[in-house]
Amino acid sequence: MSWNLKKFDELTNTELYNLLKERTLVFVVEQNCPYLEVDGKDPFSYHLFKENNGEIVAYLRILPAGVSYEEASIGRVFVKKEYRGQGFAEELLKRGLDYIQNELEETKVKIQAQDYLRKFYGSFGFQPISETYLEDNIPHVDMLLEK
Template identity: 70%
Template sequence: MSWKVKRFDELTTTELYAILKERTQVFVVEQECPYLEVDGKDVHSYHLYKEENGEVAAYARLLPRGVSYREASIGRVFVKKEYRGRGLAGELMNKSLNFIHGELGESEVKIQAQEYLREFYGSFGFRAITETYLDDGIPHIDMVLEK
């Protein structure tokens, strides 16, 4: 299947349910991190995802500037376990950045990344702007990309 990007109000209830189900599976269950996954930012965001075999295989939430940070942001990035190792994460980030730069016209992007992904995000031009810190018990780092 192809990639889709939709505003919150364009998502069908079935699409929204599938997205939230997979986000909860990855960020709450798989990472053993109990937190409020539905945080109120979805309604202000764009949702980029790829469906395969009737399920959400990869996803990123694209936040316009002013929703999480002064800059535009990318969050809730995941590739479902069964689809990892196929290059979907790189494809997802390229599509995310193309949308933010091209469609939203933003030059700066800020992310809160899990520390172990520092090099992955660095390969897209992100640079660390904080030291490593714990968020929900997981080491994170804030990074920015300036085009």
């Protein structure tokens, strides 16, 4: 298994197809949440993913400051169902935050987290900055990490 971090233009057609397929499977199908998954932000983002023989195991999207928020952001975080519980989510987030802080040299990261993951993100230092609200019928909370 290998980790990859690529700008949009560096992704192969197959990698892009597989990333979008898995994101749709998790966020639209698995969560039974019809919404526009391909939102126009991918070309401006970095794509961090773990692959196993071409299969996307874990993924997150790094959005530089100014794309979604004034601050840098992380989104579309997932670990494929059959790979959950093996520590990939922690490693994925650690790698993403490391890139934002050390390569992009950003000190603030804002996320829109599903509320049930508040404790998970909190373990990395994220603090809630909003009340819980519904986004696409799923409880969310805005969170901020400042280093």
